[in-house]
Amino acid sequence: MDIQQNISIGVVEALKSLYDLEVELIDFQPTRKDFDGDLTLVVFPYLRSSRKGPEQTAVEIGEYLKEKLNEVEDFNVVKGFLNLVISDKPYVDFLSENSSVNNFGFVEVNENSTSTMVEYSSPNTNKPLHLGHIRNNLLGYSVAEIIKASGNKVYKTQIINDRGIHICKSMLAWEKFGEGATPESTGLKGDKLVGAYYVEFDRAYKVEVKELVNGGMEQKEAEKRAPLMLEAQQMLRSWEAKDAEVIKLWEMMNKWVYDGFEVTYNNLGVDFDKNYYESNTYLLGKEIIAKGIEKGVFFKKEDGSVWCDLTAEGLDEKIVLRSDGTAVYMTQDIGTAIERAIEFGVDEMIYTVGNEQDYHFKVLFLILDKLGYDWAKKLYHLSYGMVDLPSGKMKSREGTVVDADDLMVEMTDTARAISEELGKLEEYSEEKKAELYTEIGMGALKYFMLKVDPKKRMLFDPKESIDFNGNTGPFIQYTHARIKSILRKAGDVAKADYTALKLHDKEKELVKHLMNYPNVIQLAAKNYSPALIANYSYDLVKLYNSFYQNVSILKAEDEVVKSMRVDISAFTASVIASSMKLLGITVPERM
RNA sequence: GGCCUCGUAGCAUAACUGAAUAGUGCACUUGAUUACGGCUCAAGAGGUUACAAGUUUGAAUCUUGUCGAGGUCACCA
Structure with a gap:
């Protein structure tokens, strides 16, 4: 039984018996360091019932608790704050009972558990992954792990945006300028190769536009009329018409990209239970649009384009199908959501997508709701801020995009440089060393990205x-x-029975913190926030280091104390490893 | 311009969602260690939480306004 819970019941009884007040939930906070005590109750909310001043009310509750509860050893009152001093006993008991529990703090999944689908990554297939995708991947993966630990059944997924005008641009450029280049012939990673042709398209297209403008055409008109753009659009139509040549080229180039992505995902340490492809879901999307017109959710304009009117909800009209009948982003996302709901029957879905798409998801969820899906209310957009560099924003045009693969190599290299300088690994084989450098480099990268609140833009x-x-x-x-x-x-x-011991301050603080781990997992899951786990781990480590510096473990006064301190150490190590794992970070035995 | 985010020491960030003197790291000052691994610990300095009103016993947190940064309003994704 949780100590807080016990005392919470005591407070409920106290309020009932002293002031005839019915309260359901009592909220404690840890007592601040500068005051004496372990748990603090803020009594301001109860003044109305007690009809007494804050001090007096706090004293009355404190006396009641001290008398009725063994755990409450003493109390003191500062203004409206009742600080309770808890005896060591429950903490030592807790330590003794939990220090070697497997998966301490995790809630087991069973048939009745809520099932959650977490979507993340969801790349386009026309270019390699960059720093922004790294934040996305680490976040999505970690949130999925945290929600799993909190007791939900979790499915990790991504929607691969493998169709559309962007990939047609790469395809067209490859066809025109590629001269049959392949990953094998060039030695380039597949996603890098395809990305290079996307850039090539853009370059050639700009030249065309400029020529048209020089010939007297308006900029906007030129952008629409440039031959390369028209060709790319034609290619997209051919693709939707299942033109054999185009499909073949498309399959080949996408395959290159997937091989490249797989390498990146492996290095990042992320995985997926199921991949969805927009080339499969956009048709379902189109069907749903057709049905939605009949239902009156959508309407068709004279040119044939289909829209959803959201002006009543304070938003705009939103296009869901182009006039030429091809699908847009929204079409696909509607299809994908429905297909997932059917296939997995999940209770909730989380979309890990950058905050520049806040509006898109607001609209998507609203449309699904209008279409009558009851699960539409359980959709959540895990929106995260952009990643800035010290030099400013990442801009592809200015070539300041940080490539995901390059960054990981750089992190590992730096880890190697620092470790070699410290030279504590002489006995390790080269292979083991290399593994360790990766472990440290990735640990640095992942922790840095995840310790910041997802919602916030970060540097x-x-x-x-x-x-x-x-x-x-x-x-x-x-x-x-x-x-x-x-x-x-x-x-x-x-292992000695140390449950009668008196705790050192540092020991008590540490045990209190360890005790809180299960709550932190729940809180992090509820808030979709790996940052809470990261901060918890850091606090834990600081408390441990302080404990380590203040007491002697192996040279403890006697065997009983030593046994307890070893238990605290082992428990701390296991919670560090466990919490880091929730962030996708592994911890080494030596470094 | 409409709508949406966000402004916390020089920098990077936290505050359990309304509670005590706003935590922490980097950088800066000072001290500890004859070592259970110094990639450590302890102490110091650094803040009008962008600004101005308001609600409240109590505001970084809620409301309104001003200023500043970013995003978004595509038959791009």
């Missing part, structure tokens, strides 16, 4: 992220490695 400073001091992944990894070193030295310490 990615490669230099700072790889700093092994302070609030970073490697710092946490280091603490873990050091604890492991102590545990190796401790060997098999006979």
Whole structure:
């Protein structure tokens, strides 16, 4: 039984008996360091019922609790704050009972668990992944892991945007300028190769537009009339008409991209239970649009384009099908959502997509709701802010885009440089060393990206992220490695019954924090926020380091105390490893 | 211009969703260690939480306005 819960019941009883007040939920906060105590109750909300001043009310509740509950050893009152001093006993008992529990803090999944689908990554197939995708992937993966740990059945998925005008541009450019180049012939990663032709298209297209403008045409008109653009559009129509040649080219080039993505995903350590392809879902989308017209959810304009009128909801009219009958983004997303709902019967879906698409998802959810799907209310857009660089915004035109693969290599290289300088790995084989450098480099990258609240725009400073001091992944990894070193030295310490011991302040703080891990998992799941897990881990590590510095573990006063401190250490190491795993980060035994 | 986000020490960020003197890291000052791994610990300095009103016993958090940054209003995705 949770200590807080026990005391919470006590407070409910106290309020009932003292002031005849019925309260359901009591909210405690940890007592601030500068005051004496462990848990704090804010009594302001109860003043109306007590009809007394805050101090007096707090004293009355405090006396009641001290008398009725063993755990409450003492209390003090500062203004309207009732600080409760909790005896060591429940904490020591907790430690003894949980320090070696597997998956401490995780809630088991069963048949009745809510099922959640988490979509993330969802790349276009015309260019390689960049820094922005990294934030997306790490976030989506981590949120999925956290929600799983909180007790939900989770399906990870992505929708691969494999069709549309963008891939046609790459295809067209390859056909015109590629001279049969392949990943094998060029030695380029498939996604990089296809991306290069997308850039090539853009270059050639701009030349055409410029020529037209020089010939006296308006800029906008020129952009529409440039031969390359018309050809690309024609290609898209041919694709939708299933033209054999076009399909063949499309399949070949997409395959290159998928092979490239697979490498990147592997290095990132993310995975998916199911991939969806827009080339499969856009047709369902079109069907739904047709039905939606009959239902009156959509309407057709004279030119044949189909729209949804959302002006009543304070939004605009939104196009859902082009006048030439081809699908737009919205068409596909409607189809994809419905297909998933049918296939997995999930209770809720989470879309990990950047905040520049806030409007799109607002509209999508609204349309699905109008179409009458009851699950439309359980859709959530996990919207995250852009990633800026110290030099400013990433802009493809200015070539300031940070490539995902390049960045990962760079992180690993830096980890190697720093580790070699410290030279603590002589006995490791080259292979093991390489593994470790990757582990540290990726730990640095992932922690840096995930410790920031997803909603917020963030600044990615490669230099700072790889700093092994302070609030970073490697710092946490280091603490873990050091604890492991102590545990190796401790060997098999006979487990003594230490439940009668009095705790050192540092020990008590640490145990209190460990005790809170299950709550943090729930809170992080509810808020879709890996940042809460990251901050929790960092606090844990700091508390441990302080404990480590203040008391001696292996040279403890006696065997009973030593046994307890070893337990605290082992427990801390396992919670560090567990919480890092929720962020997709592994922790080494040595580093 | 309409709508949506966001403004917290020099920089990067936190605050359990309304509670105590706004935490933490980097950078800066000072100190500890004959080591259970110094990639550590302890202490110091640094803030009118963009600004102005309002609600409240209590506001970084809620309301309104001003200023600033970004996003979005495509038959692009």
